[in-house]
Amino acid sequence: QVQLVESGGGLVQAGGSLRLSCAASGRTFNAYAMGWFRQAPGKEREFVAVISWNGGSTYYADSVKGRFTISRDNAKNTVYLQMNSLKPEDTAVYYCAADRNYCSGYRCSPGQFGSWGQGTQVTVSS
Numbered sequence: 001q002v003q004l005v006e007s008g009g010g011l012v013q014a015g016g017s018l019r020l021s022c023a024a025s026g027r028t029f030n031a032y033a034m035g036w037f038r039q040a041p042g043k044e045r046e047f048v049a050v051i052s053w054n055g056g057s058t059y060y061a062d063s064v065k066g067r068f069t070i071s072r073d074n075a076k077n078t079v080y081l082q083m084n085s086l087k088p089e090d091t092a093v094y095y096c097a098a099d100r101n102y103c104s105g106y107r108c109s110p111g112q113f114g115s116w117g118q119g120t121q122v123t124v125s126s
Contacts, residue, residue: 002026002115004096009120012086016124020081022096022117030054033102034072034079035113038092038122045095047108049081059104064090086124093119 008020022034035050049060049070058070069082079096097113 002029002032002098004098004115004117006094006096006117006120009094009122011123011125014086014088014124014126016086017082017084018086018122020083020094020096020120020122022079022081024077024079024098026077029077030074032098032100032115034070035097035099035103035108036070036079036081037095037097037110037113038090039095039119040092043092045110047110048094050103050108051079052102057102057104059108083122086122088124088126090122091124092122094122095119 003025006022012018033052036048037045038048039045047061051058051070051072055072067085072079096117098115099113103112
């Protein structure tokens, strides 16, 4: 297991940018694929992006492709989500997640990931 703590959320106007960070504890961070999910009020938690253990592979939900970028720094035990051109529909609590296995497509579901952070709120005003 790995412990995860997100930061960087906040209130931003539509068209603006935010960068989320997720700091992981433990010495095996580079053994995990890392993902970002989000959950809006009244909706199910949905996949946003995932990155492989060495950063060599990434996969995005269609709704964020071209606007969001996931990256990681294994020396700092941290994964990032750069969010540009934000829209009001991006408003949600964003969660960081970790799993030993990389995913793509329909396999990138919340049940795939074994470790979760507490979430950080992102609010995009119109």
